Amino acid sequence: MNVDEPCVKAAPSTATTRKGGSPTIPLGVYVLAVGTFTMLTTEFIVAGILTQLAAELDISVAQAGLLITVFAAGMVIGAPLMALLTLRLPQRMTLILALTVFAVGHVVVALGSDFTLLMIARFFTALATGAFWAIAGVVAAKSAGPGMASRALGIINAGGMLATVLGVPLGAFASQYFGWRGSFWGLAVLAVISALLIARHVPNNLSQHSNVSIRGELAGLRSTRLWLTLAACATTTGGVLATYSYISPLLIDGTGFSETVIPLVLISFGVGSLIGSLVGGRLGDAYPHLLTVIAPATSTLILLAICLLSEVKLPMIALVALLGFFGLGANPILASLAINYGNKAPTLASSLTVAGFNAGTVVASWAGSKSLESALGTTGPVVLGACVAALTLIPVITLSVLAKRSAHQELAHNV
Secondary structure, X not given: OOOOOOOOOOOOXXXXXXXXXXXXXXXXXXXXXXXXXXXXXXXXXXXXXXXXXXXXXXXXXXXXXXXXXXXXXXXXXXXXXXXXXXXXXXXXXXXXXXXXXXXXXXXHHHHOOOHHHHHXXXXXXXXXXXXXXXXXXXXXXXXXXXXXXXXXXXXXXHHHHHHHHHXXXXXXHHHHHHHHHHHHHHHHHHHHHHHHHHHHHOOOOOOOOOOOOHHHHHHOOOOHHHHHHHHHHHXXXXXXXXXXXXXXXXXXXXXXXXXXXXXXXXXXXXXXXXXHHHHHHHHHOOOHHHHHHHHHHHHHHHHHHHHHOOOOHHHHHHHHHHHHHHHHHOHHXXXXXXXXXXXXXXXXXXXXXHHHXXXXXXXXXXXXXXXXXOOOHHHHHHHHHHHHHHHOHHHHHHHHHHHHHHHHHHXXXXX
């Protein structure tokens, strides 16, 4: 078999069917989305409580910001590493263990006062988050069954996007009444609830692990198409977040918004990304390559429009929302393609998409900070984001061409 051809191992599906005959997404997928909501909330929540946290721990705001950096680094390292270390464990058990470690890590942060201890707890929490995110994607795809994988992954991804819309603002709101530690206590409780729901609603018989080996998983990664997909994961997310990470200075200095309005504009990005994930997931199984080309092409145009219209308020609100819709809407499709092209290593392939998304975020946000100090000023990150988003067209167009070539070859062979 050509290792570049998508190959999904058959697994029992838990999808149900409506009266009309069309399949529906099983409840377990929505339960997994609750878990991703919990875990992605913690990735961004620190940004909303930095000043409180820094003041109580008697450290600088910049030093407190390292809690965000160490978490992102843990996600990049942890997703593929934990996927390999937990290969022989039942997937439901791995999900529950990840949530347990997540809950314990948040209790440590909520009780701790030593900054080094908090950094260590955040790192191990990130390892658990990476493991959960990777395995949740595989379990969701298998639960939904053939032809519904992108839709299921769209729901999982929407859980993460909902964290930017509701999770982070709610965490910041809770910190005003219960202190910054209250936000971490709340996430610990939500993780425990998520673990109980997974134990109740996620099946434990989706795959067999007895014959799985690290060597076999690594051998399953010999796919050019998989690595093209991972490159697209890094650039598409990096292009958007290079801009989004530093959009506030542009909105204040360039557009003229007051600081009190900025959260509302950022929520429009979160709403756009949430809707984009759901729409992309629903259409992704039918038109995967078309949508993965349209999304970065449109994102590039939107970013260029932001550069040109940065001084006009109403268009900027719409453009920020559209950036969320198109910029992150193709992520569930890319995750689904990675699982397909991962052949016999779907879990490791899924974990690498998590690493790819986060690696793109880390590199692009760092480069964005440098571009902010350039002669371009507040539009520097936007110009950088447009260039990175445009780079996504190289791997996705290549994937589209390869897919068409394979389809023509298969048609000729059948004839």
